[in-house]
Amino acid sequence: MKTGLILGCGYVGRALASSRRSCGDHILAVTRNADTANELTSEGVEVFQGTLQDGEWHDWAREVDWVVNCVSSAGAGLAGYRLSYVDGNRSLIDWMEKSRFAGPAIYTSSVSVYPDSQGGWVGESNTRPHSERAEIMLEAEEIFLSGPPTVAKVVLRLGGIYGPGRSFLANRIREANGVMPGYGDYYLNLIRLEDIVSAVETVFKTSSCQQGVFNVVDDQPMLKSELVSGLASVMGLGRMTFDPSSVGHRSSRRLDGERPANRRISNKVFKESFDWSPRFPDGLSGMAQLVSS
Numbered sequence: 001m002k003t004g005l006i007l008g009c010g011y012v013g014r015a016l017a018s019s020r021r022s023c024g025d026h027i028l029a030v031t032r033n034a035d036t037a038n039e040l041t042s043e044g045v046e047v048f049q050g051t052l053q054d055g056e057w058h059d060w061a062r063e064v065d066w067v068v069n070c071v072s073s074a075g076a077g078l079a080g081y082r083l084s085y086v087d088g089n090r091s092l093i094d095w096m097e098k099s100r101f102a103g104p105a106i107y108t109s110s111v112s113v114y115p116d117s118q119g120g121w122v123g124e125s126n127t128r129p130h131s132e133r134a135e136i137m138l139e140a141e142e143i144f145l146s147g148p149p150t151v152a153k154v155v156l157r158l159g160g161i162y163g164p165g166r167s168f169l170a171n172r173i174r175e176a177n178g179v180m181p182g183y184g185d186y187y188l189n190l191i192r193l194e195d196i197v198s199a200v201e202t203v204f205k206t207s208s209c210q211q212g213v214f215n216v217v218d219d220q221p222m223l224k225s226e227l228v229s230g231l232a233s234v235m236g237l238g239r240m241t242f243d244p245s246s247v248g249h250r251s252s253r254r255l256d257g258e259r260p261a262n263r264r265i266s267n268k269v270f271k272e273s274f275d276w277s278p279r280f281p282d283g284l285s286g287m288a289q290l291v292s293s
């Protein structure tokens with residue numbers, strides 16, 4: 001039995017904890033949410049309630065075989081990003097050094113580090129600090145990768161996350177009355193929850209863990225208009241149109257307030273490096289299964 005440490009037990013962290021416990025691992029978890037802490041404890045997870053960045057959990061987490069940092073932002077603003085991601089990874093590196101941790105470590109970052117490419121394909125090297133949030137995300141990755149050389153460190157840049165209990169787009173289609181706010185002429189780069197868990201576990205199962213930064217998205221980005229139309233058809237709804245004058249939801253915009261970033265993000269490097277493929281190759285197949293099940 002191995003002991004794993006999960007930092008941040010939101011949507012991804014909870015799913016990973018459940019999967020690894022079913023495989024026999026003992027799970028330690030750090031979460032700032034009291035309700036989540038109580039629920040995890042009732043499920044057999046050993047929990048420390050606190051924040052990643054404050055470091056109070058350092059002496060508590062001992063004899064750990066693997067670690068995943070999937071902490072979400074402490075707030076919507078830039079200060080929350082910096083606190084959770086930059087200061088959080090500094091705290092994680094400090095713990096690695098003090099505890100002499102030597103196992104593999106994963107940090108789940110975001111594809112938001114990629115700027116607009118006018119619909120072109122982008123890979124791991126195509127980052128550019130196009131916004132303050134992107135700058136913070138890239139800084140956080142650099143800090144994580146600067147950790148002890150004895151630790152195999154992998155950054156997974158996740159696409160837009162959806163899955164069981166998290167079908168935001170389907171809900172908005174139901175409520176839209178045929179007109180979606182925002183734009184439909186840009187590509188969505190998505191990944192379903194189960195495929196994230198699969199990607200993390202594949203990294204840990206690989207005997208010669210390759211360090212570095214990898215995109216974890218599905219195989220086929222889809223234009224938002226195509227995904228919305230396809231999903232509406234599965235749901236038995238009529239034709240959908242888009243109204244750019246009514247933005248409505250933050251997900252219809254880039255975080256910097258401009259038009260949505262239009263790029264297709266490649267998962268080729270991760271697939272070839274770890275012999276991995278997503279169970280759900282595109283957003284329509286993954287979302288259709290959710291709304292029809």
